[in-house]
Amino acid sequence: MAILITGGAGYIGSHACVELLNTGYELVVLDNFSNSKPEVLSRIKEITGKNFTFYEVDLLSKEAIDSIFSRHDINAVIHFAGYKAVGESVCEPLKYYHNNITGTLNLCDVMNKHGVHDLVFSSSATVYGIPHQIPITEDFPLGATNPYGRTKQMIEEILRDLYVSDKRWSVALLRYFNPIGAHESGRIGEDPNGIPNNLMPYISQVAAGKLEQLNVFGDDYETVDGTGVRDYIHVVDLAKGHLKALERVLLTTGVDAYNLGSGFGHSVLEMVDAFEQASGQEIPYVIKDRRPGDVGICFADTQKANQNLNWVAEKTLTDMCKDTWKWQSNNPAGYTKTQDHVTSIQLAP
Ligand code: WQD
DSSP states (O other): EEEETTTTTTTHHHHHHHHHHHHHHHHEEOOOOOOSTTHHHHHHHHHHHHEEEEEEETTTTTTHHHHHHHHHHEEEEOOSSOOOOHHHHOHHHEEEEEEEEHHHHHHHHHHTTTOOOOOEEEGGGGGOOOOOSBBBBBBBBBOOOOOHHHHHHHHHHHHHHHHHHHHOEEEEEEEEEEEOOOOTTTOOOOOSSSSSSSSSHHHHHHHHHHHHHHHHOOSSSSSSSOOOSOOOEEEEHHHHHHHHHHHHHHHOOOOEEEEESSSSOEEHHHHHHHHHHHOOOOOOOEEEOOTTTOOOEOOBHHHHHHHHHHOOOOOHHHHHHHHHHHHHOOTSSSOOOOSSSSSOOOOOO
């Protein structure tokens, strides 16, 4: 029984691969390295001591996906692969709609052809748009406010329609809040291209001296200190949530959405303080105007995931900051090797 992991070389995908391998699953991993590096693969093998099959494949090639299903007995899929930068999606919507939606349609087509109907989908809290109240529950109306979020919302609807047409489908829609942190080994972590858009990688690069200071986007929100509040979740807790969701889709049918967050909100300045405490590094910052599209407060009600998946986020904010700093300080330039000795199999075109 093999599990196919799309986007398995990415930040969240690689952490999920570690937990899945440590649990004993046989993995087939695909990635096109559009937002990841081959070096991650050898790090996953180093951490777990386990082998897995990897294919450098783009989901826009239906033939390549089909070839993987023909070569392996795939029982379920965890689908991470997709572009995820909100700002970029506003500038290049067609790139996002084509990559994220066509790639998913190709994947589902091939899954169906091979009789595979168990899927865990990497969705996002951005499908909620501007929440009418806090904390957010899964039955809130959806209203993504950017093309990236709309690709996630549209894919959720596509998967629901698939189940209506064929009751063999079993799908978990995992709505991530704000994943941060890194594996405790410090050997895998978040390695954004260019200047980070997200708070935690930006803070960690300020702490490492790669960036001068943090720009705090607004201090006039109705929050504890006026700065934005978000639900930060350790990436390892998030990865473990995928294991629980996989167990559930293998046993059931239907489509269910789950909020994967900590269930707690922390402000930007609280994150700065927590990171300074955990790293011993000062984080200079300056208050700037609000970032367009930001909401003031966003955090999850996680009762459905707690109860239905028997999952709860266990790691603390200190864990998140300490593990981020260990990754950052041990890998100041992120993943640096352009190629790696790991068997990266490229399917014939
Ligand atoms: C967090 C807080 C900012 C950077 C994004 C995506 C979402 C999801 C998670 C994929 C906010 C403030 C940030 C900075 C700052 N990704 N901030 N200075 O916007 O909640 O969610 O990541 O699914 O799709 O939208 O995360 O880390 O960008 O911002 O003050 O340099 O930090 O205003 O309050 P966000 P973020």
